[in-house]
Amino acid sequence: MNSWAAGFHIASSLSGIQKMKLIGYWIGSLKDDPYLPPQAFVGGMESAEKEQATEYLDRGKVYIRYRGYSWCRFNCGTDDLEMGSSLLTDGEWVWPQGLSHYVRCHDVRLPEDFIEHVKQNQTNDFCTLDVDALLKRPETIESDAEWINWCHENVPASYIKKLERYRIAAKRAYEELREAHFLDLETEVELSTEICRYQGCTNLAMKEKYFCVRCATRWGGRNAGEEAWSQKFSEFLDELKS
Numbered sequence: 001m002n003s004w005a006a007g008f009h010i011a012s013s014l015s016g017i018q019k020m021k022l023i024g025y026w027i028g029s030l031k032d033d034p035y036l037p038p039q040a041f042v043g044g045m046e047s048a049e050k051e052q053a054t055e056y057l058d059r060g061k062v063y064i065r066y067r068g069y070s071w072c073r074f075n076c077g078t079d080d081l082e083m084g085s086s087l088l089t090d091g092e093w094v095w096p097q098g099l100s101h102y103v104r105c106h107d108v109r110l111p112e113d114f115i116e117h118v119k120q121n122q123t124n125d126f127c128t129l130d131v132d133a134l135l136k137r138p139e140t141i142e143s144d145a146e147w148i149n150w151c152h153e154n155v156p157a158s159y160i161k162k163l164e165r166y167r168i169a170a171k172r173a174y175e176e177l178r179e180a181h182f183l184d185l186e187t188e189v190e191l192s193t194e195i196c197r198y199q200g201c202t203n204l205a206m207k208e209k210y211f212c213v214r215c216a217t218r219w220g221g222r223n224a225g226e227e228a229w230s231q232k233f234s235e236f237l238d239e240l241k242s
């Protein structure tokens, strides 16, 4: 267990609240994302277990509905509509509507604790579950700490290496695009004879402005080079396919 997760466990047990456990979250970006790709967890569940688990997952009661749809990280061609836009729950665990797709179609396995829970509760129906009451609880009631832990304890090292490599490449591509964007701007704008007022900056300010091109883009506006992150993320998912 890493120290961050350990700290979280202590904090939540001190508060005495049984948090609902989030599972089935997958990586959505190479930037600041604690989740991992489902490709790293393929195999390891027996077909009877899989059947039981997917049936259980599909019976979950809608917990939260989002506007946007999820999408399959395997890019298998399944319609996003099918991946759903909701989180489902049985009152104790919370999962994305599309989680059963990963188990059923891509043989992705789930944490042993959850499988055990499914075995013990497979006849439960959640129709009587009062989701509104759950949502009205004043404190934050879901935690993904155990899920993140399980993923990090079970991921093959090769996936972490690949991920790191792509993260570094994405950051570099982002910085290069950004630099190119600044150079473009700098040839376009007229410069004043004053130094930029941003603390420590020695560039010339733009004409009739207080700041240089680079410092002015620190605030607001389109974040130049941002598309590099999604480009590298697609390349990462493509490499996991092969």
Ligand SMILES: [Zn+2]
Pocket: 072, 073, 074, 075, 076, 077, 078, 101, 105, 106
């Ligand atoms: Zn798929």
Ligand SMILES: [Zn+2]
Pocket: 196, 197, 198, 201, 202, 203, 211, 212, 213, 214, 215, 216
């Ligand atoms: Zn500046």
